[in-house]
Amino acid sequence: xxxxxxxxxxxxxxxxxxxxxxxxxxxxxxxxxxxxxxxxxxxxxxxxxxxxxxxxxxxxxxxxxxxxxxxxxxxxxxxxxxxxxxxxxxxxxxxxxxxxxxxxxxxxxxxxxxxxxxxxxxxxxxxxxxxxxxxxxxxxxxxxxxxxxxxxxxxxxxxxxxxxxxxxxxxxxxxxxxxxxxxxxxxxxxxxxxxxxxxxxxxxxxxxxxxxxxxxxxxxxxxxxxxxxxxxxxxxxxxxxxxxxxxxxxxxxxxxxxxxxxxxxxxxxxxxxxxxxxxxxxxxxxxxxxxxxxxxxxxxxxxxxxxxxxxxxxxxxxxxxxxxxxxxxxxxxxxxxxxxxxxxxxxxxxxxxxxxxxxxxxxxxxxxxxxxxxxxxxxxxxxxxxxxxxxxxxxxxxxxxxxxxxxxxxxxxxxxxxxxxxxxxxxxxxxxxxxxxxxxxxxxxxxxxxxxxxxxxxxxxxxxxxxxxxxxxxxxxxxxxxxxxxxxxxxxxxxxxxxxxxxxxxxxxxxxxxxxxxxxxxxxxxxxxxxxxxxxxxxxxxxxxxxxxxxxxxxxxxxxxxxxxxxxxxxxxxxxxxxxxxxxxxxxxxxx
RNA sequence: GCUGGCAUAGCUCAACUGGUAGAGCGGCUGAUUUGUAAUCAGCAGGUUACGGGUUCGAGUCCCCUUGCCAGCUCCA
Numbered sequence: 001x002x003x004x005x006x007x008x009x010x011x012x013x014x015x016x017x018x019x020x021x022x023x024x025x026x027x028x029x030x031x032x033x034x035x036x037x038x039x040x041x042x043x044x045x046x047x048x049x050x051x052x053x054x055x056x057x058x059x060x061x062x063x064x065x066x067x068x069x070x071x072x073x074x075x076x077x078x079x080x081x082x083x084x085x086x087x088x089x090x091x092x093x094x095x096x097x098x099x100x101x102x103x104x105x106x107x108x109x110x111x112x113x114x115x116x117x118x119x120x121x122x123x124x125x126x127x128x129x130x131x132x133x134x135x136x137x138x139x140x141x142x143x144x145x146x147x148x149x150x151x152x153x154x155x156x157x158x159x160x161x162x163x164x165x166x167x168x169x170x171x172x173x174x175x176x177x178x179x180x181x182x183x184x185x186x187x188x189x190x191x192x193x194x195x196x197x198x199x200x201x202x203x204x205x206x207x208x209x210x211x212x213x214x215x216x217x218x219x220x221x222x223x224x225x226x227x228x229x230x231x232x233x234x235x236x237x238x239x240x241x242x243x244x245x246x247x248x249x250x251x252x253x254x255x256x257x258x259x260x261x262x263x264x265x266x267x268x269x270x271x272x273x274x275x276x277x278x279x280x281x282x283x284x285x286x287x288x289x290x291x292x293x294x295x296x297x298x299x300x301x302x303x304x305x306x307x308x309x310x311x312x313x314x315x316x317x318x319x320x321x322x323x324x325x326x327x328x329x330x331x332x333x334x335x336x337x338x339x340x341x342x343x344x345x346x347x348x349x350x351x352x353x354x355x356x357x358x359x360x361x362x363x364x365x366x367x368x369x370x371x372x373x374x375x376x377x378x379x380x381x382x383x384x385x386x387x388x389x390x391x392x393x394x395x396x397x398x399x400x401x402x403x404x405x406x407x408x409x410x411x412x413x414x415x416x417x418x419x420x421x422x423x424x425x426x427x428x429x430x431x432x433x434x435x436x437x438x439x440x441x442x443x444x445x446x447x448x449x450x451x452x453x454x455x456x457x458x459x460x461x462x463x464x465x466x467x468x469x470x471x472x473x474x475x476x477x478x479x480x481x482x483x484x485x486x487x488x489x490x491x492x493x494x495x496x497x498x499x500x501x502x503x504x505x506x507x508x509x510x511x512x513x514x515x516x517x518x519x520x521x522x523x524x525x526x527x528x529x530x531x532x533x534x535x536x537x538x539x540x541x542x543x544x545x546x547x548x549x550x551x552x553x554x555x556x557x558x559x560x561x562x563x564x565x566x567x568x569x570x571x572x573x574x575x576x577x578x579x580x581x582x583x584x585x586x587x588x589x590x591x592x
Numbered sequence: 593g594c595u596g597g598c599a600u601a602g603c604u605c606a607a608c609u610g611g612u613a614g615a616g617c618g619g620c621u622g623a624u625u626u627g628u629a630a631u632c633a634g635c636a637g638g639u640u641a642c643g644g645g646u647u648c649g650a651g652u653c654c655c656c657u658u659g660c661c662a663g664c665u666c667c668a
Contacts, residue, residue, distance in 0.1 A: 047663095055596065148663030149595025156665050160595050163663070191661095195603065204641090204659060263667080309668090314593050317666060327668065418668085430668055468668050498627045526624080527631085534629035548627060560628080567628080 006041060008129060016041030016168045018078065018119075018130040019068070019142050020048050023166060025122035026067035030060070036124065037099050037152055037161045044178060045142065045168040049150050049161040051099065056162060061144040064164075069139045076120035078130040088114050088125060099152060099161075100125050141175055142168040190477040191320040197482055197490070197540070199473065200321060209318040209325030211470065216490035219519065220476065221328075221469045223488050225306055227358075227586065228330050228466055235351065237304040237332055242284035244308060248274040253443055254283040259412040265312045265325075281307035282437075282462060285333040286444040289458075294448040299458065300336035300344055306469075307331050321474035322429065330432075330466035335446065335458040341436070344461055345395040348434055352419055352465045353399070358586060359479065361421065364431065366401055368392065369409035369416040384438040389415050392436050413439040419465075421475060431475060432467040436460075483540040483562050485588040486579065493520040493579065494541045495557075496532045498548035500524075505552045509545070509572060516580055537562065542589055543579065561589050 006013055020039035027034050027050055037049030050056075056064075083091070085108035092100045103125060107114060117126045119134060131137060145165040152158035169175045186192065194200060199217030206212060213221060229239070248267060251257045256264065260279060267274035278284070285303045294301065308328045317323050336344050356364060371385050392415050396403055403417070410416050414437040418430045437460040440446075447455040466472050476488070486492050493513060495506040506522045513520045523532045536544045546558040546567070557575050560567040570578075582592065 058597075146662055147596055150664045151594080154665075156594075160664075162595065165663080208659075311667085314666065316593060316595095316664085319661090323667070329668070433668060464668070471668055496628090499625050501625080527626095528624090529626050530628065531630055532628090537629060544628090546627070550627085558627085565628085 006043070012168075012170055013041050014129050014131050015137060015141070015170065016046040017126075017128070018134065018137060019166060019168050020046040021078075021117065021119060021122060021124055021126070021130065022068050022071050022134065022137070023048050023064070023144075023164060024050075024124065025071055025120065026064045027056070027164070028122065029067055030063065031056075033096075035099055036097055037150075039124070041168075042165075045145065045166045047150075047163050047165045049152070049163045051152075051159065051161050056147060056164065058147065065142075065144055068142070071120065072134045072137050072139050074120065074134070076122075076134045078128075078132060078134075079118045080128060081116050081118065083114050083116055085114055088116065092125065097125075138171060140172040141170060142166055143175060143179075188478045188481045189320075190322075190474040193477055193482040194320075196538075197477075199477065202320075207325070208315060209313060209323070211321060211324055211326070217473060219490045220473050220484070220488055224330075224466055224469065224472065228304075228306070231351065231354070232302075232304045232332065235302070235347065236300075237302040240285060240288050240303045240305050242278075242281060242288075242305060242307060244278055244310070245275045246278055246284070248276060250283045250287070251276060254280075254286075254440065255412065255443060256280065256283070263311050263313070265310055277310035278307075279309050279311050281305055281309065281329065281331045282333055282440065282460075283444070285331075286440060286446060286460075289333075289335055289446055290444060294335070294446075294458070296337060296448050296450050296456070299448060300334050300340050301458075302332060302334045304332035321470040324470045327468040327470050329468050330464045330472075332463055334461040334463065335441070335448075336461070337448075337456070338459055341459045341461070342391060342395050342398075345392065345434075345436065346398055348461060348463045348465070349395065349399040349401070349417075351463075352432065352434075353401070355465050356419075359476065360588060360591075361479065364419055364421045366396065366403035367409075367418045367420050367430075368396065368403045368405045369418065370405060370407050371410045371415065385415075388436045388438045392417060410435075413437050414462075429471065429475065430467070431472065432465050433462075434464070435462040437462055481540075484542065485586070485590070486542045487583050487586040489540075489542045490519065491521055491539070491541050492518050492583070493543045493545060494536050494539075495520070495522045495545045495547060496529070496536060497522070498529050498546060502547050502549065502552055506545075506547050509547070509557065512572075513576065513579075516576065518579065518583065545575070 017040070020041065023046070024036055024039055027048070031050070031052055031054070033053055035051040037051065039048030040046065085104055089101055089104050092104060104114065114125065115127055116123050117128055117130055119130070143166065145167050148163045148165065149160045150163040151160055167175060167178065169178060190199070197216055198214045199220070200211045200213050202208065202211050232239075245268075248257070251264075256279060264279050265277045267276045269275075284307075285305070288303060289301060306328055308326065310326050313323055313325055318325070334344050334348070370389055396417070414435045417434045419432045420428055421431045422428050441457045441460055446458055448458055450456050476484075484490075495510055497503045497506045503522065503524060510520050510522050523535070525532065527535065533544070540562055542562045544560045544562075546560065551557055551569065555572050556569050557572050558567050558569045559575055582589065
């Protein structure tokens with residue numbers, strides 16, 4: 001799957017790139033002292049970073065857009081010019097573009113030939129390409145979108161510039177289309193749906209990033225846990241349970257304190273000891289492994305736990321359920337021999353695929369995160385890394401799922417495979433992470449006895465196919481748009497009597513299905529029948545049962561699915577067996 | 593954490609350039625007893641996020657705090 005592959009030779013690339021220059025020109029008209037940062041084309045348009053004495057506000061957009069159109073209509077020609085590094089620096093210094101001067105130094109160090117593009121009064125250090133003339137840009141194909149801060153060269157150490165985002169497409173129609181799609185996608189945002197469905201609540205009194213799970217959200221958590229427990233049981237996992245706080249020393253052993261301390265809550269002091277809230281479950285599982293002598297005959301050992309962890313995320317990174325400070329992971333650690341590790345890794349990959357098929361997720365891809373030379377972020381062991389990376393890549397090839405490799409994003413103890421999904425607004429999220437870890441076993445002195453009695457170090461796989469409850473539930477809410485399949489729905493069946501006379505019959509059915517462990521309710525309100533139908537639909541309940549005189553006399557129900565006008569009247573016992581089977585099979589009624 | 597924006601009833605939103613806070617939905621009460629997307633009526637809900645300032649007067653202007661949103665950085 002080609003991702004974010006912006007093709008510099010394409011029409012739209014030149015269009016967006018040129019619009020970035022036009023924007024910069026317009027900004028310089030109203031802010032002559034603005035210093036320019038970067039201004040590239042991006043997925044849905046372009047942006048340009050500015051260092052401004054007074055910040056722009058959204059109120060400036062209409063004026064800027066007007067100026068941009070005027071520039072476009074004036075028919076400026078884009079001219080390319082090759083300029084030596086020294087000459088380029090001089091010219092940029094003359095126009096007091098200090099960021100660009102810095103950029104010239106970086107580029108010159110790499111020995112690149114430098115080019116600039118000039119259109120009208122504006123010129124910019126830039127490698128192009130651009131349209132030939134601004135007249136090629138349809139005046140109504142773009143719109144300034146949002147303002148944001150962005151660090152110069154993307155580093156927190158640098159000054160923050162102001163970034164202006166613009167949308168741009170080849171035609172007005174495509175622009176409108178995108179804006180409409182985005183508006184619709186926003187309707188599926190889990191935070192938006194949450195105001196209607198009440199899955200969770202984050203209260204200021206409790207703390208930011210600390211969600212409280214309401215009954216509806218807890219149903220989804222519980223059902224996911226049931227699923228995981230069943231499949232992990234079948235996969236040969238054993239369940240374990242571990243505490244939320246732990247003595248400091250365990251995290252020195254694991255290496256979390258040097259490498260991960262920024263993401264941990266500060267410790268609490270008790271009886272002269274420091275205790276930390278756990279940011280990960282692995283050290284505890286390693287201790288369980290270590291508590292009993294292990295033989296090669298025992299391996300692989302697979303410990304699974306839905307473990308709750310606490311991570312100190314920076315406040316600005318928190319977002320609904322997608323980024324929180326208290327999270328419960330679908331965690332497990334697999335301890336195995338070098339001979340077993342590839343097979344185990346492949347089984348983990350296959351488990352992912354099974355889950356994703358169950359949820360009907362097609363739009364996902366894998367990202368392989370590898371270490372880089374910067375050893376401050378990674379456990380430094382030159383022998384172990386290439387070995388681990390090669391092993392992972394072999395396994396990935398074997399399951400035949402395409403992946404993209406990224407340097408420098410590994411976990412500090414090993415290469416990482418992330419399953420990336422894209423949420424409804426197109427933002428990429430990591431749904432789950434898996435790691436091959438050739439480091440921890442050594443640090444924890446984990447061993448197993450080999451066939452001839454000598455000690456060996458096991459290999460460890462960290463895996464969390466369902467990620468965390470928080471992120472996965474958020475993702476599922478958006479994926480299903482709040483209309484869950486029967487097995488996940490907070491209310492699975494609602495019975496609507498056409499008149500109060502049939503309420504007793506409705507309750508009789510409710511009692512029976514309740515004993516079958518279905519989440520079921522009767523709409524006893526004083527609303528009109530039409531209103532009850534409407535309420536059932538807006539509540540996105542997957543199954544509505546309508547009962548009246550006809551149904552009662554035949555011991556039947558009229559069954560209607562969410563989002564469908566179709567309905568069928570069936571014997572109650574038939575409904576009962578069909579809905580129970582659907583629930584048991586975790587089938588999605590959209591596919592039935 | 594950083595940059596910018598936002599904050600009015602449970603939800604969605606009103607209140608012209610400062611002149612004593614309103615509606616719909618939802619909730620409650622009563623009437624209505626309904627066969628596929630809103631039955632009718634009445635009632636109750638707000639120290640306009642918190643604290644301070646300017647003013648005869650602040651939801652509206654200014655400052656602070658908190659929270660939320662977008663993006664950056666970071667990440668499951």
